[in-house]
Amino acid sequence: MKSLIHSLASLKNTVALLVLLLFALAAGTIVESSHGAAAAARAVYGAPWFRGLIAVFALNLISSIVDLWPWGRNRIGYVITHGSMLIILVGALTTELRKVEGVLPIWEGEAANTVLERSGAPTVVLTLPFSVRLEAFEIDYYQGTRRPAQFRSRVWVEDPARADRVAAVIEMNRALSYAGYRFFQSSYRQEPDREMTILSVSRDPGQPIVFFGYCGLVVGLLTVLATRIADRRRGARAAAVAAMAGLALLVGVPARGQSAPTGAEVERLRRLPVQHDGRVMPLDTVAREGVFQVTGRPTLWGLDPLSMALGWAFDPAGWVVQPIVPVDRGLGAAIGLAPETRWAAFRELTTNQQLGALVQSAHAAEAAERPLAPLEKAAQKAEGRLLAMQSFLDHSVFRLAPAAQPGDAWSQPPRLESLADLTRVLDSGIAAHALAPAALETEIRYNRVRPSRIAWQVLALALILSIVAWNAERRLLDLLAGTALFAGFAVMSWGIASRWTVAGRIPASNMYESLLFLAWGVGLFALLATLVLRNRIVILNAAAMSALTMALTDLLPIDPFIHPMPPVLSGTYWLAVHVPIIMVSYSVLALGVVVAHMQIGFELFAPKRRELALKLGDLLYWYIVIGSILLIAGIFTGSMWAAESWGRYWGWDPKEVWSLVAFLAYMAILHARAERLLGSFGVAAWSIVAFQTILMTYLGVNFVLASGLHSYGFGESGVLRSMVAVALGEVAFIGARWLRRSD
Numbered sequence: 001m002k003s004l005i006h007s008l009a010s011l012k013n014t015v016a017l018l019v020l021l022l023f024a025l026a027a028g029t030i031v032e033s034s035h036g037a038a039a040a041a042r043a044v045y046g047a048p049w050f051r052g053l054i055a056v057f058a059l060n061l062i063s064s065i066v067d068l069w070p071w072g073r074n075r076i077g078y079v080i081t082h083g084s085m086l087i088i089l090v091g092a093l094t095t096e097l098r099k100v101e102g103v104l105p106i107w108e109g110e111a112a113n114t115v116l117e118r119s120g121a122p123t124v125v126l127t128l129p130f131s132v133r134l135e136a137f138e139i140d141y142y143q144g145t146r147r148p149a150q151f152r153s154r155v156w157v158e159d160p161a162r163a164d165r166v167a168a169v170i171e172m173n174r175a176l177s178y179a180g181y182r183f184f185q186s187s188y189r190q191e192p193d194r195e196m197t198i199l200s201v202s203r204d205p206g207q208p209i210v211f212f213g214y215c216g217l218v219v220g221l222l223t224v225l226a227t228r229i230a231d232r233r234r235g236a237r238a239a240a241v242a243a244m245a246g247l248a249l250l251v252g253v254p255a256r257g258q259s260a261p262t263g264a265e266v267e268r269l270r271r272l273p274v275q276h277d278g279r280v281m282p283l284d285t286v287a288r289e290g291v292f293q294v295t296g297r298p299t300l301w302g303l304d305p306l307s308m309a310l311g312w313a314f315d316p317a318g319w320v321v322q323p324i325v326p327v328d329r330g331l332g333a334a335i336g337l338a339p340e341t342r343w344a345a346f347r348e349l350t351t352n353q354q355l356g357a358l359v360q361s362a363h364a365a366e367a368a369e370r371p372l373a374p375l376e377k378a379a380q381k382a383e384g385r386l387l388a389m390q391s392f393l394d395h396s397v398f399r400l401a402p403a404a405q406p407g408d409a410w411s412q413p414p415r416l417e418s419l420a421d422l423t424r425v426l427d428s429g430i431a432a433h434a435l436a437p438a439a440l441e442t443e444i445r446y447n448r449v450r451p452s453r454i455a456w457q458v459l460a461l462a463l464i465l466s467i468v469a470w471n472a473e474r475r476l477l478d479l480l481a482g483t484a485l486f487a488g489f490a491v492m493s494w495g496i497a498s499r500w501t502v503a504g505r506i507p508a509s510n511m512y513e514s515l516l517f518l519a520w521g522v523g524l525f526a527l528l529a530t531l532v533l534r535n536r537i538v539i540l541n542a543a544a545m546s547a548l549t550m551a552l553t554d555l556l557p558i559d560p561f562i563h564p565m566p567p568v569l570s571g572t573y574w575l576a577v578h579v580p581i582i583m584v585s586y587s588v589l590a591l592g593v594v595v596a597h598m599q600i601g602f603e604l605f606a607p608k609r610r611e612l613a614l615k616l617g618d619l620l621y622w623y624i625v626i627g628s629i630l631l632i633a634g635i636f637t638g639s640m641w642a643a644e645s646w647g648r649y650w651g652w653d654p655k656e657v658w659s660l661v662a663f664l665a666y667m668a669i670l671h672a673r674a675e676r677l678l679g680s681f682g683v684a685a686w687s688i689v690a691f692q693t694i695l696m697t698y699l700g701v702n703f704v705l706a707s708g709l710h711s712y713g714f715g716e717s718g719v720l721r722s723m724v725a726v727a728l729g730e731v732a733f734i735g736a737r738w739l740r741r742s743d
Contacts, residue, residue: 008063011675017057018668022661029654033705077223084216091209099204106134115201130159137195142278142564144409153197173572184647202647214636221629260311273431275399275410278564280434289561293388312392320346331378443502451495456550459488463543470536489523503562508579512558519549521587541594574641582634592623593691596684604737617680628666658697665690685734
């Protein structure tokens with residue numbers, strides 16, 4: 001019996017099961033992308049073979065706990081970790097067997113207690129022992145728009161058994177709990193004379209069990225980490241590694257014929273308050289966003305964005321013939337432009353009949369809910385650029401006169417024919433109360449400084465200094481490199497703080513802002529680790545990774561402007577908890593992949609420096625351990641956020657599935673290392689492979705898969721090509737080292 005348990009608990013079996021699970025989960029997201037969520041549930045997530053695989057994994061966990069007996073102090077972390085995973089599986093099984101969920105539609109002024117299937121079919125799931133009466137349904141909009149900021153249901157819970165009547169408010173990220181049931185704001189329906197709210201209803205006895213397991217798993221992993229640190233204290237570098245681990249868990253020239261005003265008058269107009277995109281902002285920001293939307297660049301021809309935008313508004317005849325709109329090469333050929341055309345004029349494009357036909361085709365495709373063809377996507381993008389410029393040409397962007405009611409759309413001044421008219425509006429102070437002077441100056445300063453650019457330039461200097469310091473081994477150069485790294489981190493921190501002040505929320509709601517946190521997390525971890533380890537390698541790879549990330553943030557054509565958040569992201573503390581944790585985990589693992597490349601690079605190009613390669617392998621191990629703990633903590637906080645917003649802690653969304661795939665990949669590496677299935681080179685090579693799952697989680701789900709709450713576009717060609725190119729490059733790099741090893 002003991003030998004059987006030992007065989008079942010084998011780490012080889014654990015590694016095999018982890019790999020099988022991650023491949024199965026990845027396959028599920030591909031099936032969902034191709035055939036829909038229901039097909040993925042039938043073929044993978046709910047299939048008997050997948051349930052059987054999980055059961056075998058649970059048996060492996062139980063066997064490992066038994067096999068570790070007697071546990072002792074050095075094994076208690078493993079017992080807590082494996083036991084917590086069993087608790088999570090028990091909770092998930094309880095959810096599967098006992099959870100009740102559905103939707104409760106209620107017309108305004110009426111009461112209901114019949115819960116229907118989520119699909120909207122008139123199938124009754126259950127009848128509540130009480131009724132919920134909708135007193136009023138409300139929608140908050142971002143000011144001046146019809147873009148929802150929040151949905152809200154004001155209800156009464158009427159319980160005849162308790163002779164009770166309780167008032168409550170249900171909105172996004174604010175659920176109502178009553179008699180073991182939870183009610184979430186899900187959707188709504190509007191008719192000319194009445195409104196309906198649609199509430200999600202859930203009763204899940206498995207959720208608290210799963211959350212208890214979550215906490216236990218993190219505690220267990222930290223205990224394992226502490227045990228490893230205690231073991232290392234017997235070595236020469238033990239104290240430094242221990243401190244690092246603890247700290248890491250803190251968590252050309254323009255053509256003639258157009259004019260662009262300059263001078264003191266333009267400088268004053270930067271501060272003109274304008275209602276735009278759901279908030280009040282200085283005209284400086286509106287102009288910068290407009291220039292970026294039209295040209296795809298922060299600036300063009302060296303002109304101040306405000307000067308260019310004002311030129312569009314007050315010299316339209318001169319600007320509509322200027323080639324300032326970028327044109328996709330394939331689109332240009334399709335609409336009859338010259339083969340070498342990369343830029344076209346507003347008038348040239350708006351009068352092009354082929355482009356108009358492609359735009360109409362794109363609209364028809366969206367109405368029919370079919371994927372857009374590449375040319376339709378390109379035409380739609382061009383249309384967006386033209387509409388952005390049109391808003392300056394017709395002055396519709398200049399919403400300068402506040403409405404009588406707060407939150408309503410502002411209007412254009414009755415006369416707006418020149419810069420002097422804009423200046424008169426500014427001097428009148430008609431909207432001075434709408435934007436506090438301090439907030440206005442902060443936003444203008446943030447726009448002018450452009451902290452992302454300064455940060456990567458300073459970090460690039462830190463990288464150069466760290467390379468020189470590494471070769472020269474001079475303490476002064478080490479100090480200069482560390483100072484430059486700190487300066488770059490300070491610039492990043494100031495930029496994030498300024499953006500937070502301007503937006504009035506944590507800047508963590510889109511791709512650009514997540515990249516800011518990714519670079520910031522790299523810098524934070526590196527500074528804390530450097531203060532303890534005083535290791536040149538840490539400074540070098542941190543400067544390289546953070547400089548690269550900030551450079552991509554600044555140079556790639558990613559929209560850097562602040563936009564309204566969807567209701568699901570509003571009014572919740574989970575955004576400020578989950579996003580920093582998950583982004584810092586990506587940062588640490590990104591540092592790890594840099595170290596892995598350095599290790600393999602030395603083995604490939606400087607094989608005599610074997611000792612240095614082994615030191616890099618040791619550092620890589622700690623990066624993987626710490627990054628994995630932060631990653632699972634990020635997954636758990638995301639799961640808790642989902643439970644708070646939608647009433648389900650796990651919904652097989654591709655983003656959460658790929659996060660789990662990434663965690664399983666790193667766990668497989670750590671278990672294979674413990675069993676000596678992988679040596680130093682194997683850990684480095686497979687950590688590079690595992691990081692591709694992080695890239696898939698961060699980019700692939702958003703831009704490649706056509707399903708899930710985080711999907712922005714199917715088969716986005718640029719992102720897909722880049723990911724494939726990176727993967728092929730990594731295979732070639734690892735393969736070269738493998739061939740050298742074989743020789």
